[in-house]
Amino acid sequence: MPPREGIYGLLAEFDTPSDLVRAAQKSYQDGWRRLDCYTPYPVEEAAEAIGFHRNKVPLITLIGGLMGLTAMFLLETWISTLAYPINAAGRPTYSWPAFVVPAYEWTILWAGLSACYGMFALCGLPEPYHPLFNAPNFRTGATDDKFFLCLEALDPKFDLMETRAFLETLEPVSIVEVEY
Amino acid sequence: MAQIFDRSSNGLARMSLVLTGLIVIALGVTLDQLQRSPWVTRQGQRAEQPVPFSHKHHVAGLGLQCQYCHTTVEDSSYAGIPPTRTCMNCHAQIWTDAQILEPVRQSWATGQSIPWIRVHDLPDFAYFNHEIHVNKGIGCATCHGRVDEMPLMYAQNTLQMEWCLNCHRNPAKNLRPTSEIYNMAWEKPSEDRPVWCSVKQEQEGIPTAQSVDCTTTDPTQSGPQVAMFQAAAEPGASSEPGVLGEAAPVPVPIPASYQKFTSQDQLGHFLLKAYKIRNPRDLTSCEVCHR
Amino acid sequence: MSSLMDKPESTTSNTMGSGVDQFENNPQAAVAAQDSGPDSRQNSRLEPVQEPMQEPMTLVQVREKLKNAKGKRYWRSVDELADTPEFQAAVEREFPASAQEWVDPVSRRGFMKLMGASMALAGLAGCTKQPEETIYPYVKAPEDLILGRPNYFASAHPFVTGAIPTLVKADSYRPIKVDGNPEHTYNQGSSDVFTQGTLLDLYDPDRSQKVLYDGENREYQEFAQALQDAVSASKDGTGIYFLSATITSPTLARQWSEVQKAYPRAKLVQYDPAAVGTALTGATWTQYALSGADVIVSLDADFLSGATYPGFHKLVRDYAERRKTPDNLNRVYAVESSTTTTGMKAEHRLGLRASEIPAFAAALAAAVGVAGVSAPSYAWTGEQQNFLAALAKDLKANAGKSAVIPGLYQDASVTALAAAINQALGNVGKTVLITQSINPLPSDQIADMKALAADLNAGKVDWLVMLNSNPIYNAPADLEFATAFNKAKVTAHLGLHVDETGQISNWHIPAAHMLESWSDARSYDGTISIVQPLIDPLYGGKSAHQILQLLLNEPLLSPYDAVRETQKANIKGDFETGWRKALHDGWIADTALPATASAAAFNGKVPTPSSKDAIEIIFRPDPNIYDGRFSNVGWLQELPKPVISLCWDNAAIISGATLTKLGVEEEDIVELTVNGRKVKAPVVVSPGHPDNSVTVYLGYGRSYAGRVGSGAGFNAYLIRASDAPFYETGSIRKVDGKWGVAITKSHYQDHRSKLFGGQGNGNNSLEADEALGERAIIRYATLDQYKADPGFANEGFDREKTNMSTSLFPNWTYTEANAWGMSIDMASCTGCNACIVSCYAENNIAVVGKQQVRIGRDMQWIRIDTYFEGDLAAPRAHFQPMTCQQCENAPCEEVCPVGATVHSPEGLNVMVYNRCVGTRYCSNNCPYKVRRFNFLLFSDYETESLKLMRNPDVTVRSRGVMEKCSYCIQRIQAVKIDADKDNRAIKDGEIITACQQACPTRAITFGNLNDKNSKVAKLRANERSYQLLADLNTRPRTTYVAAVINPNSELEETPVEYAPVKG
Amino acid sequence: MATSELKPGNPEYERRIDPATGEFRVIEQGQTFKSVTAKISDIVLTPHTPMGWFAFFAVGGAGATMLMVALVWLFLKGVGIWAITQPVAWGFAIINFVWWIGIGHAGTLISAILLLFKQGWRNAINRFAEAMTIFAVICAGLFPLIHVGRPWLGYWLFPLPFTMTVWPQFRSPLLWDVFAVSTYATISVVFWYMGMVPDFGTLRDRAKHPLVQWFYGLLSLGWRGSVRHWARYETAALLLSGLATPLVLSVHTVISFDFAVAVLPGWHTTIYPPYFVAGAIYSGFAMVLSLAIPLRKFYHLESLVTERHIDNMGKLMLTTGFIVAYGYGMEAFMAWYSADHWEAFTFWNRAFGPMGWSYWLLLTCNLFIPLTTLWSRKLRVNMTYMFILSIIVNTGMWFERFVIIVTSLYRDFLPSAWGTYRGTKWDYMTFFGTVGLFLALFMLFVRFAPMIPMNEIKLMLPGAKIKPKEAAAGDGR
DSSP, X not given: OOOOOSEEEEXXXXXXXXXXXXXXXXXXXXXXXXXXXXXXXXOHHHHHXXXXXXXXXXXXHHHHHHHHHHHHHHHHHXXXXXXXXXXXXXXXXXXXXXXXXXXXXXXXXXXXXXXXXXXXXXXXXXXOOOGGGGSTTHHHHTTTTOEEEEEETXXXXXXXXXXXXXXXXXXXXXXXXXXX | OOOSSOXXXXXXXXXHHHHHHHHHHHHHHHHHHXXXXXXXHOBTOOOOOSSOOOHIIIIIITOOOHHHHSTTTTTSSSOOOOOHHHHHHHHTTTTTXXXXXXXXXXXXXXXXXXXXXXXXXXXXXXXXXXXXHHHTTOOHHHHHOOGGGOSSOXXXXXXXXXXXXXXXXXXXXXXXXXXXTTOTTOOOXXXXXXXXXXXXXXXXXXXXXXXXXXXXXXXXXXXXXXXXXXXXXXXXXXXXXXXXXXXXXXXXXXXXXXXXXOSHHHHHHXXXXXXXXXXXXXXXXXXXXXX | OOGGGGSTTOOOOTTOSOSTTOOOOOTTTTSBSSSOOSOHHHHHHXXXXXXXXXXXXXXXXXXXXXXXXXXXXXXXXXXXXXXXXXXXXXXXXXXXXXXXXXXXXXXXXXXXXHHHHHHHHHTTGGGXXXXXXXXXXXXXXXXXXXXXXXXXXXXXXXXXXXXXEEEEEEETTXXXXXXXXXXXTTTTTOXXXXXXXXXXXXXXXXXXXXXXXXXEEEOHHHHHHXXXXXXXXXXXXXXXXXXXXXXXXXXXXXXXXXXXHHOTTOEEEEOOTTTTTSGGGSSEEEEEOGGGOSEEEEESOOOSSOTTSTTHHHHHHHHHHHHHSGGGOOEEEEEESSOOHHHHHSSEEEEOXXXXXXXXXXXXXXXXXXXXXXXXXXXXXXXXXXXXXXXXHHHHHXXXXXXXXXXXXXXXXHHHHHHHHHHHHTOBTTTEEEEEOSSSSOOOHHHHHHHHHHHHHTTOOSEEEEESOOHHHHSOGGGOHHHHHHTSSXXXXXXXXXXHHHHHSSEEEEBOOTTTSOEEXXXXXOOEEEEOOSSOOTTXXXXXXXXXXXXXXXXXXXXXXXXXXXXXXXXXXXXXHHHHHHHHHSSOTTOOOOSOSOOOOOOSOOOOOOOTTSEEEEEEEXXXXXXXXXXXXXXXHTSOOTTTOEESOOOEEEOHHHHHHHTOOTTEEEEEEETTEEEEEEEEEOTTOOTTEEEEEESOOOSSSOTTTTTOSOOGGGGOBTTBSSEEEEEEEEEEEEOOOEESSOOOBOOOOGGGTSOSSTTSBHHHHHHHTTTOOSOEEEHHHHHHOTTGGGOSTTOOOOOTTOOSSOXXXXXXXXXEXXXXXXXXXXXXXXXXXXXXXXXXXXXXXHHHHHTTOOOOSSEEEEEEESOTTSOEEEEEEEOOOOOTTOHHHHHOTTOOEEEOTTSOEEXXXXXXXXXXXXXXXXXXXXXXXXSSOOSOSSOHHXXXXXXXXXXXXXXXXXXXXXXXXXXXXXXXXXXXXXXXXXXXXXXXXXXXXXXXXXXXXXXXXXSTTSHHHHHHHSTTEEOTTGGGTOOOSEEEEOEEEOOOTTTOOOOOOOOOOOO | OOGGXXXXXXXXXXXXXXXXXXXXXXXXXXXXXHHHHHHHHHHHHOSSOOHHHHHHHHHHHHHHHHHHHXXXXXXXXXXXXXXXXXXXXXXXXXXXXXXXXXXXXHHHIIIIIHHHTTOGGGHHHHHHXXXXXXXXXXXXXXXXXXXXXXXXXXXXXXOOOXXXXXXXXXXXXXXXXXXXXXXXXXXXXXXXXXXXXXXXXXXXXXXXXXXXXXXHHHXXXXXXXXXXXXXXXXXXXXXXXXXXXXXXXXXXXXXXXXXXXXXXXXXXXXXXXXXXXXXXXXXXXXXXXXXXHHHHHHTTOTTTSOHHHHHHHHHHHHHHHHHHHHHHHHHHHHHHHTOOHXXXXXXXXXXXXXXXXXXXHHHIIIIIHHHHHTTOHHHHTOHHHHHHHHHHHHHHHHHHHHIIIIIHHSSOSOGGXXXXXXXXXXXXXXXXXXXXXXXXXXHHHHHHSOSSOHHHHHHHSGGGOOOOHHHHTTOOO
């Protein structure tokens, strides 16, 4: 996509998670939908506050796991009974109890990988470049001890002056415009 | 604070992830192909032989029998490479001063072997046995290809295990009447090229090759030219005990109950029984080829 | 190739009944599975003897040759190039000093190994291309050769205890297996360790290859000339001395007698360290027909353990026939001064010190009422008196149905007394047959040797020609032979190796191996066999026949003609047909010696035993390498000696009590002193060895045996004097240091209390208590027990049979095809080891060397498990051949991650070497521990001569690969193919495994279990058959037939109680 | 130092003891978001590496080099350079393999199982415990590869379409190992890396040098702490621990199958799976202690890795130690109770046979010493003692595997096949070589990655509490 021009959004900085959560709740009640919070550690309340309740990671994991299970079990069965059926130690060619173990391991393998990759994919990572990094105070705090609320320009309610005014009411430490 | 990465890096980052995946897959496919490639198997490669011997000329041109040179193919695991004397049988008279035959005359004079490069070279841990194959209806051409069309010898097939198993798992698709073993031009039966076969009362100790006889001309018209199986007829083809004992009775061509086959599948399954070919479970057991 | 090919005599054995002679062959089988070296078959054509020597190339040319070779190709070129005579010539000229390391394959080898290994690593096996291989076809193909099918030639292995008729298998005229002649009445196809070992002896890379004069290369003609000149100069042969091993060839004898006619003053001395002073050199020859003997008494005679005793093959076979079924058991008493399998198998064994045995023999003679013999006064212990009494009683009860067999290595009086007893009991003519000696020139070897030494010292000897003898190494110590030797003006040595004598002789002539030359010999009953060569001499060796012939009027008469000349007398009817029949059959009909002479009368002199606490030192030829002649045969060096399971060394073998008395431990070094002569030896304990006596085996301590034999063991000849070649009192004392010995079976004393399943007393062997106890590995019964309970072998807790319904899984059925199985008769096996060596030869098994054996890495596919039952001071041994049991539910297969060992439809546990990655899990999970792993690169891929020897039907295993007994799958497959070709079923007995083929007692039977009439099926149905560890439900295809023994109730000791474990 | 010296009232006491429980605090008082960030990321970002680090790294490097030498010789000559023989066809290689894998387990246990059990105190130690897991698995994974006779054919263990058209044999526990261990390694790495992504973000943002920024920037994948990301991240982490838990239990179970599935007396027993897993965790915690105690001292992390952690791990070792003890007991009991001769003899032979010494050594190291002393809280929080104990236990666990493998193999069914076993110098070089490799890798990790998860620590700080507005004023950060 062509790089967008102009303003990405307004970034308000808070000192405590409590302030951030309150601010987030207010903005959400105020009707903001294109907004996000940035915290140095997981603050579930904030996510709740901006109306982010559930995600798709579990579903992806489940699907991955099932794929692993069936893939390995079928492979084993095919190999041992059809591809080259061999009498080993007088055991039946279809020795399903033995097949369970590798199938079990692959279930976990695929589930785990899907969980991790799925999570990053849903988050749109990797994304080394992000407009927020243009904000002078973002990188000094967001991963350290500061808490940010960002109201994004894409939100229909967004208007530079009004939004800034609205943010003022939330008593942030600072407010900055974020360029694309 | 400035950005560490440029805008474009987002695209690059995701692209590189995808690429890595593709490269891994590509690598796998390459290796898989490589292990089957002529570079590894020497399939179809014409080796630098001391004498550019042409099977085409000698087989198709002069109509030499395979066994004229490969004498032990029916009696031994080893088909046999002709001694220099075999070459000299003719080349003492003809082409006596041809340059390309110099190595042959050298060998004859000095008593040193002609160092041929092995074209069909199995790994040393794989034990192939010619006699049982030709005695049970696998033709030369099945493995060696149309030798009569090869000016210079090369390996028609990979000779890899998967190729062997290909047939050991389903011999029927390659079986032919033992009378046609040396027939380079043999083609699978079809509607317009039927084959007639009959089994005479097969008995213990009589090689199955003799109790079955097949013909490509309709035996109901014109008395069948019954193709004979060389090994049995030749007295003392094998000097080993047990093997056929005293020369086996030469079967008389009686137009017995001939059966007509119009597809390799029918013929194959008929011969499978007639030649008492072991079942795939036996034929694919490890000790058959590895000891 | 062999000049044989155009001789009419070479005959394939197509009329022979056995099916073993139908083999297919893979042209390159003998080459590495991993990194294939040059093809063995082709090399066989390119023997140096055939190579027309060309101009030595210059190093420039060498570089040329190598220039365009790169990488692996390059190294292979060096190897190939270095083997060409031109190259060697070149190197020798350029820098003679360092010539060796280039030309000598051994030093090249270590390096090449590393190369090979790194190559294997470099190219990840699967993806590597095979190197291009070359085919060297014949120029003129021999008529009767079908490449890929072996030929068989009947011959004989001439041996001082009587020739062993052989049938030699040749692959494109390379002998690759030596076995007994199945049609010969004497050994009926069986063989022994020596006969089997001669094959490797032939291909021994260390054999001498050049005629030498004072270390320089010479032509044979020069020697011939020199000898002839000397002889003709001497007119009547004065000063011409021949020193030969015992002459066994009638032809050689004839040639000598002609030499005597021409040169009456020429002298012949025969000397065989193992035969000297024994009945072997006497004028009479005693044969025993044990099939008719109910009671057999051995007076220090070891007639069950190997060809060291004359007639071994027949004696042990007759013995075993009477053990196979309980209804007609014989009974063996053994009185012996050492520990031998004979004593260990005997119902009743009495260990006596060597010097007591003549006295005992006399006492026995007196007791059975031999006229003119009175029992010498000697303080026998109570046990000994009981034994004597019971024995005498039993003998009298079985007059005419018994045999008393004297030991070879005992005082002459024992032989005489035994003969007298047999005479008195009326055994002679029934179980005992006395003929004149089968060795044509009997002589008093000790006297002759003394005389020779004297003449040498007196400077009377101008020429000393030694024929296959090695006096410098093995002459009696008191003759100081080495010093006397130097007084001879010219010494010439004919031998397979440049041995101790060859080293210091003026002339050395490489001898022709018995597989390379024509000769003849008599077997046990005197029947003459023709020794016919299988191959041209590899190194232009000469035979003794040629040497003697040099002195006769047609000096160039070939041994072939000489032998024909001799046998004209023996072959009846038309000579040519008779001759061809003889060659084909392997013997000349009715040439057996008639029972003429009677035994040497007993001269009444019985040596008095030495005092009870004097140490006696007993000299015996080694059971594996005999008098040292097989020193360089790796197979025999690595072979565990019977009873003590010692290999790669000899030792001072003593009893446990003596060990404690001397205050030493095993592997300690002791110094043996006899009349001031000393030698150092490691101590090894043998259960049941008489106290205060030390058994030492001869034949070790060679300094010029070759890469294998040199430096192994100690030289017992150094303390062996001419007046006491068998035993002598001496002294023994501990000296510093230890000498690690390789013993393949552990024997711990069982110190466990009854609570833990032991015997409480520390006298028993832990292994045996376990094996005979609840593990029920050895099951046997006395005759009475058997009569009371015929099913003893499969009754009772922990002896239950395999229950086909115990498995959770549906059983695989093996009913449609063949189901191969093996049965081993525990009663018959005497642990003679012939099977092991036969297996070596058949299956290309590698020799690993002493150090590897010491840490338990020997590669033998079949081993003889030995358990010593009861008190280790006087045990009964049980010998159990142990090899892959081919379990139907094989634990090894279940755990192999790559399916390298799987089951065949015929129920065999097949091992696919080239699939094996070497996890060794199968070995761990094998309850029988019969799998063998190539921990290092054990197989020799470099030594050319060994490549000729290999069985082309069996892959040579590379490093990192597991291997094991396959029931000789290559033989099974060969027969299957022929049978399929002929559209017939496989006959019972058509497939014979290598161990079965060699076994003199027929203890091993192989066949198809689905064929209810097959021998093996019948044996398996036998009530005494049991499966090992059946409670593991492994369902072995190999079963053992429990032994039934026939003890004399008067001597029966209380059997050991095996208390079950009380946790 | 022990708690007794701390009197209520003195600041030391306040800082380290939680008044509510009287236990040591998981995090000492007075830590703030900033201090945590600084403390942990500065270890990584500081331009001057402490000399001590080099010393340790050099030791590890030396070991790794020795390993290389041993491996080259191994590949040239073959496994015969080791002491393995008939009948003991498995030796050091498999012992080390099982030992290392076992050590790995504690890492996964701490990060996964303790997470599921909401054990907050795990947060300080889980990161380097996971690192330990991965490096241990690397060392372990080495052995199956090199111990086979023809390592260059190792790829035959994977189901791939070769021209032989022959496939792996899925009944073999060794093949199960292949899948179990590879899965275990992969999941551990994924889990570990995912956990570090946010902290890499922190490092990226604190780094001064552009190259360092770029480096951690890449690793952090552009993490910016969006609460939406955090939410998914948390879910994924939870799921992964949910998966890692059965995985870690299965891995040592499968490895125990290598023995339990075999017929060998001393191997063929049903107690092995639980017994192996417990043993694994036991040795794993020992190894965590051997790492944690020097680390907290060296990098002055006492405020984050407190006595509480050591104490808890001590307790866990006590528990698992008793499960192991139960395993040993069961073996002895079954030897008697089963009335099975094979079992009985094997047990007798283990305890009183020629190699009995190894059995008693293992009992001393694994039972007698730890299970008697770990009861004392005093000792549990005594760093020196715990460090030594951890070494003892690891030794003991190594010998446990020695006993299981060697003393079962060297005297099995047929007395005639009995043998013996003594390691060669190459065996020892390979073993200590892997120890060196492990150390070297771990030192690299300590230097270049955050060894304590900052975000998880911050989560536990008082400042992280969400309070209503009025209380908000002046809460201490």
